[in-house]
Amino acid sequence: MKISLGPLMYCWPKSDVYAFYEKVADSNIPLVYLGETVCTRRRQVKWSDYLALAKLLQASGKQVVLSTMALIENSSELPELRKQVANGEFMVEANDMAAVAIAQELNQPFVCGPSINNYNRATLDKMATWGMQRFVMPVDLSGEWLRQVLTPSPSYEAEVIGYGHLPLAHSARCFTARLKGLTKDGCDIACAQYPRGILAQTQEHQPLLRLNGIQTQSASCCDLRQQLAQMETMGVSWFRVSPYSQDCISVANALIAGETAPLTADACNGYWFNEAGMRRVV
C-alpha cells in the first residue's frame, strides 16, 4: 500500500502553503495532489504557483497530480480548466464532470476525484474508456463496496481517503462569508481566517460539520489507518491522507514507516463499515 497526500482544501496564506509543500518535498510521500479545489476567489496561491510547487515536488522525486475545482458554475471558468488539463506535464484530478469532458476531448489521462459520482463498476469502466487511470472512492462508500468493485481487478487504480476531514458537500452559498455577515462577492476571503474551517457543533456540543467556504466537511477526522492491511488485500493502490495541518505530513510519514496508530477518540470511520459516516466503529 502506498501513501498519497490529497490537495489542501483550506485557504492558507501563501507563505504557509509554500512552507507546507517544502516540508512535503522533504517527506517520504511518493504521490502528492495539489491545487485549489474549493473556490476560485482564493487567488493568493495561483495556478502558476501550484505549477511551480509541482515542479519542486517532482524534482524531489514525487509523482504529482494537479487537482481541479469541485464545482464549476461559470462558463468563464472553463478556459482556465482547459489550460489546467492541457498543462502538458502533470496529470490532473477531475473533480467535476467538466474536467472529465475536457480530459477526454484532449486525450489526456486523469484521476477521478472523490466528488465524481462513481458508484459501480460499469461507470468506472466507462470512465476508463475516457482516460481515467485511477479513481478516489466517493467518501460515502464502504469497504464492502470497494471489495466488489475491485473484483476482478480492473485496469485502473483505486485510492481511498483514509485520513482527514471528509468533503461532504459543495454549495453555491459561501457559509464562511455568510457567518461573517459578508456577501460571496465581497467575502474578503474570510475563509483565510479559518485554516481548518469553522467547526459547527450541535446544541449539545457534539462536533458535526466544518464549514470551509462553499464546502462542508465532516467535523471529525476520518481515520481508516486500522483498515490499511485490509485495503492492501483488496487491491487498493493508494491510501490518501487529506491534510489539515503540517502534522498530517508526520501521519503520512509514520504510515510509510509501517507504524501503527490506535483509532483516535474523536475520529469517524462509519462509511467504511456501511454505517453513518460520522460513526466511530471499533
Add this chain to the structure above:
Amino acid sequence: MELLCPAGNLASLKAALNAGADAVYVGLKDDTNARSFAGLNFTPQKLQEAAHLVNSCKRKFYLTINTFPQPGQEKRWYQAIDLAAESGAHGLIVADISLLDYAHQHYPELPLHLSVQASATNLAALSFYQQQFNIQRAVLPRVLSIKQVKDLAKTSPVDLEVFAFGSLCIMAEGRCQLSSYVTGESPNSGGSCSPARHVRWQEQGNSRLTRLNDVLIDCSGINEQMGYPVVCKGRYLTEDTEAPQFLLESPTSLSTLDLIPELAAAGVVSLKIEGRQRSPAYVEQVTKVWRAALDKYLAAPERYQAQENWQAALAKVSEGQTTTLGAYERSWQ
C-alpha cells in the same frame, strides 16, 4: 414553457393533470429513485394506469430513475429502464453514467433527461453528456444564479429544465453527503434525504428537540413553524457564537414566480415543481398557482407580474411558511 409536476401516486397524478400540469414525473416503488418513501410511487401496474391517464389527456410523463446502483444490484435498475421503455414514458430521468449508457444503447429512441443528481452545472459537462449519451434535456442543480442559467441557456446543446418551486436543496445535488454522514442513507444510495425512520421529536418544557439518528439538529419553540428536518437546515453552534444559528440555511422553500419572464426569455423549456413525497392536495394547490401564473405570462408576457394571492397560497404550503429565490439570486449565495 412546460409545467412539470410531481406525482408520488395516482391521486397526485390526477390532481396535477386536473390542475393543469403539462407533464408529470413519477418513480417506481423501489430504490431506483430518490424519493423512495413508504406508501409512495408506482408498481408496474400502476405505471400502466398512469400512462393511460396521461395519454388520454395528451400530456406527458417522465420516469425518474435517478439513484446510483451499487455493485451486484445493477439488474434492478436495468429492469426499471426496460419498464420505462415498455410503458411508453416520454422521457427517462437518469443520473448514473452506467445507466445513461444502458438506456442509450438499448433504447436510443427513448428521450434521456439528465437528472439533477448528475450535478451537471456547466457547458462542458452538458455537452459531454450530450455527445456520449445523446441526452435531450438536463435538469439544472439549484446552485446557479439566474445570470448563470441565462448564460448556459445561450449555448447549451440540450434543453434545460429548472426547479421552479419546492424544497430547497442548497448543495450541488447528487454530490451531497450530509444525510448519509448522519444517517447512513442519502438520495444517491438509499433513495431519500434524511429518511423519516431516523427522525425523532422530543418535547422538553417549551422546546422541541429534533433528532436525526440521535444527533440533535435543532431545538425550537413548541409553536415554531418548522420544515422537514434535514442537516442543512438545523441550528448549530460555532466556537465564536453562543446562540445557535441556522449556519447553512433556515427552513424555507424555493419559489421563482418572479423569474418566469427571465426564465422564459432565456429559453428554459421546463419548470419543475418539487415534491413527489407531498400530498395530492399540495400538488393540486401548487399546480393551480403555477398554471395561473404561466397562463398569465403567456397571455401578456410584457405585463406579467407575480400576484400577491399566488405568493400567499404558495407560502402557506412552504417550509417555515417562507419562500426564497435561493441561488438564483446572487445575494443569497
